[in-house]
Amino acid sequence: MKLLRYGPAGQEKPGCLDAEGRVRDLSAHVDDIAGAALLPETIARLKSLDVTTLTIVDGTPQADLRLGPCVGQTGKFVCIGLNYADHAAESGMDVPPEPVIFNKWTSAIVGPDDEVIIPRGSQKTDWEVELGVVIGKGGAYIDEANAMDHVAGFCVVNDVSEREYQIERAGTWDKGKGCDTFGPTGPWLVTPDEVGDYDNLSMWLEVDGKRHQNGSTATMVYKVPHLISYCSQFMSLQPGDVISTGTPPGVGMGLKPPTYLSGGETMRLGIEKLGIQTQMVRNAT
Template identity: 60%
Template structure:
């Protein structure tokens, strides 16, 4: 099934797509796509639900995200692109949940930003609490999958003292969605195509088959470091084609538009603005 959240920022309602791709209002069945609801997403005939009128804003497909965990350097071809060896175990960092925005919301470059960059990533949404789970058990703890654009400010990330967090967590630096797609509708999660276009030109093309660490491995690995709770989201790394890796580098400027796609998970379309 394909779920979504719609409405103004902070007032999103849960929805589900019917067979014709029309948005249906799920708010009479569950209060939100968040927390414990994700452990048992409703299996309901969308045709029995009211149609959503008009073209409302689509919000992030998960509410009340507790942790946004990111995996760095997780594609063989991206590691080659930036000139580093494949890591011996997953590279883990956290991104502030205040960076999350909807899939069509503007991305705002913060004051002083010089090197805004893009990263299309498969997002994994945890549905059931996971602690010390095995790889064989890991995917049973996943509610579904979505798209995350791990927007970065490379000067903040790489050229200022401290950790990556300061270049990863600016407001709007995690467009998420549009859909939360359950595993049965996704198929083989290690055979998904990813792409990102900038102003109509292809920047990133990849496949989850080139992941160094699989989704199951990542979930199991993280569950031994921290308890994964329903609503936590894992961004699993990016394929090649980031702005930093181009020769010469290409960074985001006001007026750009990023179009991000993953097969079966929909499309993001994010205009780039300067934070006033």
């Protein structure tokens, strides 16, 4: 099932995508794609619905019908760094002996096709296509063997990053990762049964039509079940939390010479079975 949120920013309603690519309204069944709506029993109830009986929402999704972030009320936006060996190499860093955890602030979360805004003074705003994991059943100290029982679904994330703020200025990575609009999420949350082999999904990103990233989740160092278990050792995971699992090579920082966003570009990115995002880039005023 493909779950989504549609409508103006801050006023999104819950919906799903039908077999013809139309949005169907789920407002009579859940308040939002958030919290308790992501629990396994609620997902099972939504899957049991006859989608063809649900109201069709006017408009074409991602054209004249805006889609918001596919998850609402996210409490934690947890990210994993250097989780693809080839990306670590292009960054001039070793593969870490344990997953690197950092955070994006939830104020970074925007819809899949919303604008990405370069912060004032930024010279090194970069792109990163990533597989997002949405937590359904919460928990702490989750066993790796049972970790997938805690997953509501998967989505596309663009882990937009300001490299100077992240690496060259004092402190942690977080200040370069959590700027407003730096977390486009969606277009939809795809339940695991529709995704299948999440360890072998092609993923890509283009800037102004030029492909820079062209990879696969197959080269992920620390796999999804391990990441869920690992993160849960340091924080309880809650329904609606998002774990963004790292990026393949081809980021601007790794190009020769390094290339960054300056405003006016269009980013387009996608992951097999999970959909496509398109963002216009502009400078903060």
